[in-house]
Amino acid sequence: MKIVNIIIAVTAGVIVLLGYFFKVPEFDGLRGQLLNWAVILSGVAGLVAILNLIFSVHWKRIKEKHPRKGSSLVIIISFAITLVAGIFVGPSSPGFQKLVTHVQVPIESSLLAVLSITLVLAAFNILQ
DSSP: HHHHHHHHHHHHHHHHHHHHHHHOOOHHHHHHHHHHHHHHHHHHHHHHHHEEEEEEEEHHHHTTTOTTTHHHHHHHHHHHHHHHHHHHOOTOHHHHHHHHHHHHHHOOOOOOOHHHHHHHHHHHHHHH
């Protein structure tokens, strides 16, 4: 079964790449459909991950009197505020976009810094 999943993923990736590099009319419709499915699947996966973090990790910390229950409470409140703002104001609102950008850019910068340090350490270990 694992090989079937790999074959499907590689085939879909090749079709999407061929659709970008070569203007073949047969691949255009299929490429668009595959990308639409990928967007839907990644959105559902993101929603499942967020719900898992909120209810399985942070809510459990609050209920079990964990030492970090304060940060978990802040995360849950921040998520609720962002969700309510996104629903009522709308995701295309300039104010909401500014709010999300001011949160997302520092997080992405921090993750890029961690990735850079990890890659440098891995390269150092390989060269030793």
